Amino acid sequence: MTILITGGKGMIGSRLSDLLYKKGHDVLILSRNPKKTGRYKEYKWSVEDHYIDDEAIKRADVIIHLAGANVGEKKWTPSRKKELYSSRIDTANLLFEACERLGNFPKAFISASGSTIYGVNSGQEVQFEDQKRLGDDFLANLTKDWEKAAKRFEDKKVRVAIFRTAVVLTMEGGALPRYVFPAKFGLAAPLGSGKQMVSWIHIQDIARLYLFALENEISGAYNASSTETVSNKEFMKRVSKILSRPFFVPNVPAFALKLVFGELAEVVLGGNNLSNEKILQEGFVFEYPDLNSALENLLT
Numbered sequence: 001m002t003i004l005i006t007g008g009k010g011m012i013g014s015r016l017s018d019l020l021y022k023k024g025h026d027v028l029i030l031s032r033n034p035k036k037t038g039r040y041k042e043y044k045w046s047v048e049d050h051y052i053d054d055e056a057i058k059r060a061d062v063i064i065h066l067a068g069a070n071v072g073e074k075k076w077t078p079s080r081k082k083e084l085y086s087s088r089i090d091t092a093n094l095l096f097e098a099c100e101r102l103g104n105f106p107k108a109f110i111s112a113s114g115s116t117i118y119g120v121n122s123g124q125e126v127q128f129e130d131q132k133r134l135g136d137d138f139l140a141n142l143t144k145d146w147e148k149a150a151k152r153f154e155d156k157k158v159r160v161a162i163f164r165t166a167v168v169l170t171m172e173g174g175a176l177p178r179y180v181f182p183a184k185f186g187l188a189a190p191l192g193s194g195k196q197m198v199s200w201i202h203i204q205d206i207a208r209l210y211l212f213a214l215e216n217e218i219s220g221a222y223n224a225s226s227t228e229t230v231s232n233k234e235f236m237k238r239v240s241k242i243l244s245r246p247f248f249v250p251n252v253p254a255f256a257l258k259l260v261f262g263e264l265a266e267v268v269l270g271g272n273n274l275s276n277e278k279i280l281q282e283g284f285v286f287e288y289p290d291l292n293s294a295l296e297n298l299l300t
């Protein structure tokens with residue numbers, strides 16, 4: 001099959017592209033800055049200019065929508081918030097409108113989403129996909145709109161699968177290298193109370209989940225999270241242990257994190273405790289269901 005991936009050069013996208021390629025699929029990438037050379041054919045799009053290369057849409061059997069400005073990279077100024085929003089929602093709408101204009105809808109539309117949909121909470125309660133109570137903060141509302149934009153494809157009889165993704169673990173970016181760096185100096189510290197729960201998924205498993213959604217007729221929203229959820233303190237402790245470093249640094253107080261990161265501090269201070277029962281019921285098998293196996297693979 002020919003798979004068009006938005007954000008295909010990002011952290012998840014590049015791992016997924018290689019996995020799809022190995023499985024014999026033809027990978028196309030939609031990017032703001034397409035390169036002329038490379039293993040995969042790249043096409044240009046621009047949400048500001050409302051532009052998309054029609055050829056990419058015409059060739060796609062399936063679209064995987066991963067594009068999104070990084071939530072944890074910069075402070076959430078009003079213009080950054082706008083970018084976080086438009087890079088996910090306006091882009092999904094741009095894809096939909098291009099498909100409609102060309103009369104060429106894919107067989108399936110598979111979209112990233114975030115565990116942020118459940119809102120800022122301590123993660124003491126387990127979160128299920130069918131629960132009515134979702135969050136009402138900035139990221140939760142953004143995520144709800146993101147899923148709504150993806151679901152527009154259902155009106156055109158396109159199969160839509162959505163992954164409410166937990167913290168993705170890889171040493172190539174994201175949260176883990178930021179935790180590992182101080183831990184290497186014996187300076188890993190729980191953030192805030194340290195009691196907030198951390199749902200996570202190994203990079204290989206999130207890439208395998210997208211492949212699973214491609215190869216199986218699943219639809220709807222799924223939590224993309226491994227089985228063992230731990231507290232932030234336990235997470236830091238395990239990282240230190242695997243690196244054979246001491247773990248006794250006091251917690252970083254919440255007010256200090258808020259002072260430095262502003263509203264973005266919510267991302268680390270808030271917890272998540274996602275159930276992965278729904279995707280397990282579909283037959284997906286995690287390669288890294290527990291934190292020790294994931295950390296050993298990534299850190300040793």
Ligand SMILES: NC(=O)c1ccc[n+]([C@@H]2O[C@H](COP(=O)([O-])OP(=O)(O)OC[C@H]3O[C@@H](n4cnc5c(N)ncnc54)[C@H](OP(=O)(O)O)[C@@H]3O)[C@@H](O)[C@H]2O)c1
Binds near residue numbers: 008
């Ligand atoms: N990594 C995680 O822990 C995690 C957790 C939950 C959800 N997710 C979601 O999963 C998706 C993929 O995550 P990732 O970690 O692979 O992200 P990433 O490495 O930051 O890559 C995302 C891609 O989005 C595109 N992008 C960035 N800013 C954009 C903008 N302003 N307008 C349009 N496109 C833009 C970029 O592609 P080009 O530069 O080629 O245009 C980039 O390669 C994202 O939507 C993310 O929110 C990730």
